[in-house]
Amino acid sequence: MTESGSGTESGSARDPEAVSRFVERFAAQLVEAGMQRMPSRVFAALLASDTGTLTSAELSEQLQISPAAVSGAVRYLAQVHMVSREREPGSRRERYRVHSDQWYEALTSREAIIKRWEDALREGVASLGADTPSGRRLAQTLAFFEFIEQDVALMMERWRVYREERFGD
Amino acid sequence: MTESGSGTESGSARDPEAVSRFVERFAAQLVEAGMQRMPSRVFAALLASDTGTLTSAELSEQLQISPAAVSGAVRYLAQVHMVSREREPGSRRERYRVHSDQWYEALTSREAIIKRWEDALREGVASLGADTPSGRRLAQTLAFFEFIEQDVALMMERWRVYREERFGD
């Protein structure tokens, strides 16, 4: 007598256990890749939600964490453009949303980070000397990042074309 | 005979302070991006070295850390293919090296990690149902990673061509 399928009352009830299993598993992989735990879990929960949006209270309940933890996680995720915040009109509630389009870049290209790597490398080349062996190594590393920076932008463009073709829009 | 080399004060003598400044600055940016501190510092030191190789003792001294810390950092870096280890023939010394070619991919594409993301997403699609809104969102995310996985390989190929053109070889 499991509760499976119960609560068909309002909308299509999803199996909360299956959702939770996915959320925790995917979040664990994000953590492995260096993301903090709470942001990872919040993000995964949004990804697995029906509408791609959840309120603070829903997140708090679903993930069994305090409102404070939700607040901190969302602040981080918004900062790196992986979610955006929306005010529900006529309510103090806020909704958080994954924009299927935006977050890919945040997660993969990390433009801002690469920019700072480039800055550090430029300084290094200048101070060690462009004509020294180590200076040359740094210069080549810098060239690599400048190259992929350009190329990643083109790649994202190709993805959009491909997606439109395959998924319509 | 130790090759202190500090005699040449003009021109290409390496200024240890300038080196250290670069090492700490670049390492800090790697830390910001999620890498641990010691691996970051060791990696930056190798990048900034003249030959692209350093021994354990040299790293220990230059970075002011214990041999144990070097050992741990190198183990990690080797695991993710950012440095390789070489035995100095006829000595118990080991040299660690950055391969200007290999480490780019390790740092940027993170194949293994993306593979595990894909696995988690596939499971999610299966268990939530490919015909549900959330299932569709996960499927599209999965498609994105499969797409860039392919594309990144091509990008690295283009980089090699470009580099050869620009830097000779």
Next chain:
DNA sequence: CCTTAACTTCACAAATTTCTGAAAGAAGCG
């Protein structure tokens, strides 16, 4: 074989990070 140099592993102290409850801060609604 035995010595010794070089690297690795391990247990633990210290530093850092993470998450919470409590209180304060906004903003709609009567």
Next chain:
DNA sequence: CGCTTCTTTCAGAAATTTGTGAAGTTAAGG
């Protein structure tokens, strides 16, 4: 205006991570 509902900030307890000294392991060189 205050009441009420939701979110954010903050101090601190708990958990985790980090780097070290010391002991252990491996292998060169006599």
